[in-house]
Amino acid sequence: MLTNTSITTQKKFRGALSSLADNMKKNYELYLLSLPMFIYIVVFHYGPMYGVQIAFKDFTPVKGISGSPWVGFEHFIRFFKSYHFWTLLKNTLGISVYSLAVGFPCPIILALMLNEVRHKYFKKTIQMVTYAPHFISVVVLVGIMTTFLSPNTGVINHFIKKLGMEPIAFLEKPEWFKTLYVLSGVWQRVGWNSIIYMAALSSIDVQLHEAAIVDGSNKLQRIYYIDIPGIIPTAVILLILNMGNIMSVGFEKVFLMQNPLNLRSSEVISTYVYKVGLMGGEFSFSAAVGLFNSVVNFALLVIVNRIAGRVGDTRLW
Template sequence: MKTWVRMKQNYELYIFMLPAVIVYLVFKYYPMYGVQIAFKDFNAGKGIWGSEWVGFEHFIRFFESYNFWSIMENTLSLSVLSLVFGFPMPIFVALMLNQMLAKRYKKFVQTVIYAPHFISTVVLVGMLHVFLSPNSGIVNHMIAFFGGEPVLFMSDEDWFRPLYVLSGIWQETGFAAIIYLAALAGVNPELHEAAVMDGASKWKRVLHVDIPGILPTIIILLVLALGNIMSVGFEKAFLMQSDLNYATSNIIPTYVYEQGIQKAQYSFSAAVGLFNSVINVVLLVAVNRIAKRLTETSLW
């Protein structure tokens, strides 16, 4: 009863929240109705309810497929490499920007590193093709200038992962640093003043004041990142994929697209996608529980 009274007293806030709730219900929760095709032999003519129930047949087929382990390896490799090299970078950038005293130079640097975030994935991959072209790319021109042979970066399977990870770091580091800069703004300046009075250097102030101050934010974002470790971006991987680098670029999202859209195996692709989502949920819950026990900071 008290809940309804509070809702009635603050009904304006709930009205503001209503559009977001409707969007999530329509575009996030209602489509979950179609997940059941992962357990059926979906036939468009019969519809979802009329299609034959096959249980876990599609999941077993995926687990027993010849390329299951290669797809898992490719997906996990991209995710882990992006996490290991990409996650710490915004923290370093935010800490360095926070120590800058020249405001104009600081704003200039922030603008420069934020800009790549607003470049679309299609344009980003196009830039990679231009810069890394074996004939006209500036990178291969520099390699040839120093006596080397042109490298087929975009076609070499060994270069797919480094290019994917490094381009992601370049594009997202600046924008991701905004969260840490906001957290650093909340650090009590009196702590820095006290540290300066005690003779602490900038490095020690960063280590003992700034990092502990933003540690809860780091933990929350790390939990979210680990919970999405199987969710590799489809767009960039698909645009960078070719027949020559297929061995390392074939990940779960591109495999789902290939099976579901190109081969019209809707039930099978839905099963693969559902498997991917379940793994993410399990990882999110497990990592959140571990973080709560070790640091008392968690999502819930």
């Protein structure tokens, strides 16, 4: 019996191997075509994952990655114990939870509102205008904010002065940082992010709406009972994906909005890694900080995905 099964599995294994070999012979060009991307992914995505071992080592460029001595969790412990740790964690989580809380529902609301517009050109205009900021670079976005919010010359403060109030140096105030970050983010992304919901809404069966109208429902009821259930699967998928990014506040925008005066609430993990690692040259320590960030992100993604799969039927994998 035992030998029998082992022989069959062996046979199966050999069969699979030979069919793979056949496939490679027949479709060798497809394997060839896949090479550039495969090499790119291995070198530039899995390469750094191999390189992240320096987080557990005392890396010096002279000795190289494999030559540097192991130090275990020393860098992680140093980070957890450091004075910055809680501030960084608080800022990073604070900014992304705030972004998610405001930024996640906005595109849904916009899509629902646009879906009720019956004038084609009005709808087109709004879509065109709200998508546009997506194509503005982060540098320009932060540039617009700096000029508009400038305490002496910005248009917002000119307006505040007109109302007879004192101008506010928004970008220099730590208490304004998160709000500015989140609202400018909504301005830049809401239109673009609504596209996917518009697509989901347009795939809802018109008959459902017609039946509801016949039954005497009003627009709000139809949104609540037909439209919203129709886009929930899409929303859940996007929510899961967003949860997987909750610890990775975009480096670029925070970095550009930072200045010495608002640092108290604007220093996040990624900007800290940049400063300590690339500016300060503490490669191992900053790699450890970055790895901590990636691992937490990935764990969150897996957990939320699991929960979503159990509660509803929607999940990523």
